[in-house]
Amino acid sequence: MRIVTEQAKSTTRSWKLVGMRSALVLAVVAAGAATYAGVRIAEFETSMKRVYDVPLRPVQRSTDPAVLARGEHLARSLGGCFTCHGQNLGGGRVEKMGPLGQIQAPNITSGKQGMLAAYGDAELARLLKHGVRRDGTSVRFMPSQDYSWWPDSDIDALISYLRTVPPVDGTPGVVELGLLGKLFDRLGMVAFDVARRIDHENLPQAPPPSESAQYGAYIARLCQGCHGEKLSGGRIPGTPSEIPEPSNLTPHETGLKDWTFADFDKLMRTGIRKDGSKLHPFMPTDNTKHFSDTEMKALWAFLRSLPPIPRGNR
Ligand code: HEC
Ligand code: HEC
Known part of the structure; x- marks a missing residue:
């Protein structure tokens, strides 16, 4: 066992x-x-x-x-x-x-x-x-x-x-x-x-750190490997069944529509959801808990700016 x-x-x-x-x-x-x-x-x-x-x-x-x-x-x-x-x-x-x-x-x-x-x-x-x-x-x-x-x-x-x-x-x-x-x-x-x-001649140019969605878009690249290019979640292709499905991070009702920044911040720092349930350890809160307030707010601003997409459209 x-x-x-x-x-x-x-x-x-x-x-x-x-x-x-x-x-x-x-x-x-x-x-x-x-x-x-x-x-x-x-x-x-x-x-x-x-x-x-x-x-x-x-x-x-x-x-x-x-x-x-x-x-x-x-x-x-x-x-x-x-x-x-x-x-x-x-x-x-x-x-x-x-x-x-x-x-x-x-x-x-x-x-x-x-x-x-x-x-x-x-x-x-x-x-x-x-x-x-x-x-x-x-x-x-x-x-x-x-x-x-x-x-x-x-x-x-x-x-x-x-x-x-x-x-x-x-x-x-x-x-x-x-x-x-x-x-x-x-x-x-x-x-x-x-x-x-990597396009070695034209590296991406991020704006200076701020709470803006424009800056948050760069941080969100870290989330796309699991939550999908469009961040609407769904099973990561090829993963075995013990790996949970990444959630929908867009403001859709199957995603984070009812979440506040405080709910998001708590989850990213503690791995505990707004309803008190504990997140599967697959979600890497060991780095996200170290995000600065500016990084966290920028990321949230970016997630809020996304079109609401039903869960699972990757
Ligand atoms: C290694 C894969 C992976 C990465 C990278 C990742 N996540 Fe996750 N995330 C998950 C999985 C899987 C779940 C669902 C866990 C569960 O069901 O317990 C999840 C759940 C969440 C939830 C909870 C949503 C809900 O409805 O409960 C939020 C919010 C979240 N992730 C945000 C992010 C953000 C923002 C990033 C980028 C900074 C990120 N995640 C990066 C795998 C990942
Ligand atoms: C997802 C896992 C992962 C992360 C995150 C990661 N690395 Fe690595 N790193 C590796 C692996 C695997 C190798 C070996 C690569 C190889 O042999 O081709 C490596 C190799 C290296 C090397 C040696 C390169 C060589 O010539 O073999 C350095 C230096 C390094 N990493 C620094 C860092 C630093 C600094 C960070 C954080 C900014 C970082 N890594 C983040 C996985 C990671």
Whole structure:
């Protein structure tokens, strides 16, 4: 029984990571079409070998406590770095995703087996916004496409903070992708090949942080992997039945029509709904609880500006 529960927990966690990072779109897997699959998998391999020519830019590192605090805030909230790379950033847990493969995010401190010492500041900045590693190839699975819109000052703050994190001896991590993982990447169901999803010459430009819906729209990119492109919820394609259906976040009666900002804020910070019921842990309140008031209000303003759409239209 215990083993069964542990297994269910681990499945939930793994799919949570998949949901967090990807725009899972409706795609019918033309299973059995072996040639088709073979072509797609070859495309994946070719794309992963590509060396991107993205120039490095100098980083303004700082020891100003306000800048470091901003960096830590980003790492805990919008960046979700701790969710994947572990409580002390020494490496995450091994996430088994069945036939898709298995992933363990590496140690990103300057300790033994850590990635930080090898990376220069400019290389880190490029990794974060472009998903391009030191050797010029794409990083796998790490959601740089969700950070591309961050202003350079935020990237610099995050890097300044990372350089202050105590070194720990952690794990070098593991990324092993199965054939199905490679195929699903090409079908747009999960993002393992990150750099090809970013328009390196035209990164998105967000407005400065404010409580506006325009700013909230950028934060809401973090929600679309699970709640759908239109944020109307419904089952994430391909997920097993123990994963709950993400809710409708639009102001429709099957969504958040009757919710106030206070209800929303409480849910995002505590995982408790307006009727007092507890949310399934699949919804990542471990980062959303760290959102600032400005971020939370901007997100709410954006959700209120959406057209009301019935639940399940993704
Ligand atoms: C959804 C999980 C996830 C999140 C969130 C995440 N990472 Fe990663 N990160 C990974 C994985 C997986 C790898 C290994 C990638 C590979 O080997 O291709 C990685 C690799 C790295 C690397 C090493 C790159 C290399 O050359 O292998 C650094 C540095 C890094 N992450 C920093 C960060 C920072 C900083 C944040 C927060 C802004 C962050 N990551 C958020 C999953 C994540
Ligand atoms: C990893 C997937 C995932 C991500 C990412 C995610 N959610 Fe959720 N969310 C869920 C699931 C699943 C539920 C339903 C949980 C349940 O039924 O207990 C949910 C429920 C909710 C609810 C409760 C609605 C209701 O009617 O009870 C709100 C509000 C919400 N999410 C907002 C957000 C916002 C805003 C974001 C982005 C910042 C976000 N979620 C990101 C998976 C996710």
